[in-house]
Amino acid sequence: MEVALYPFEYMRIIQRHDEGNHLPHWNPFKICSDKPWDEALEDGGRGYFAPLNDYRVVEKLGTEKTGFSIRIETVNKVKIPFQKQPVILELTLTHLNKDDFDKIQVGEILKKGTKKIREGTSGQASGNHFHVTANIGFYHGFKKNGNNKWCFVYDKSLTPEEAFYVDTSKTYIINRKKYYFVGVNYNKGMTSNEIANIDDYLATKIRGTYFGDYTVSAIKVFQEKNNLNVTGDINLETFEKLLDKGAKL
Ligand SMILES: [Zn+2]
Structure with a gap:
């Protein structure tokens, strides 16, 4: 998408x-x-x-x-x-x-x-x-x-x-100017509401707003399944694929 x-x-x-x-x-x-x-x-x-x-x-x-x-x-x-x-x-x-x-x-x-x-x-x-x-x-x-x-x-x-x-x-x-923009790039160490939504979608073992090891592993699995570069980070390509597959972002 x-x-x-x-x-x-x-x-x-x-x-x-x-x-x-x-x-x-x-x-x-x-x-x-x-x-x-x-x-x-x-x-x-x-x-x-x-x-x-x-x-x-x-x-x-x-x-x-x-x-x-x-x-x-x-x-x-x-x-x-x-x-x-x-x-x-x-x-x-x-x-x-x-x-x-x-x-x-x-x-x-x-x-x-x-x-x-x-x-x-x-x-x-x-x-x-x-x-x-x-x-x-x-x-x-x-x-x-x-x-x-x-x-x-x-x-x-x-x-x-x-x-x-x-x-x-x-x-x-x-x-x-204090607008809350939703980003398409996320990597380990970041904190945001979108990471909680991604964790929910990927059903990671521990879910929350922090992009930690559980999120990294779940993203790697998701990327592998979807023939994306397996990096553990989220870029535009991975973000759009998450949306295609039904993540709420
Ligand atoms: Zn103006």
Whole structure:
């Protein structure tokens, strides 16, 4: 099962969905709302959107003054955290500069690993960043809500922790702003709730949040059975196989 992975090489979130000028995007609006976060990447330069899933460009919109945006969606259905059924995940990226915006074609596929779109400052952003929203369901339009905020209105807007798993071998976390991200990489010595779920699924002799010797042995058996590299560590490949086989992750 393909998992939705955080699509930037660095995670340095500078504004959550529930603070600053993002709060009026959804509070108290139930219908005309979105839940944006600001991703500023490594430093003050212009880092790339670096997808780890394939995306299709659905729409280009905006102006220099309001900010250039693109709407994209995953080509395949992907598994997102905390939800059982895979979904088409729909993203919006805002504050692109005109140079990158002009290069993008509607209908174009941004393949996994493509680096084409950089963070920018269009729409009077104070510094280079992406204003991102993640969503599922039907798109109802770009609409202004009663708080005077323009929102990408879908059936459901997701916070980043609801939309993405994080592959820490691909994304270096500088600041996750207290979002709880589910990772896909685990190894001996780590502690997390997901390890307890993995232990439960593998029915290890001693179960809990700690990745100890029992988890290592159980993972090795699982990897051997499923023709994966037998390492005792969990990487993306093993994580996705665990999901395929029914682990709750
Ligand atoms: Zn923003």
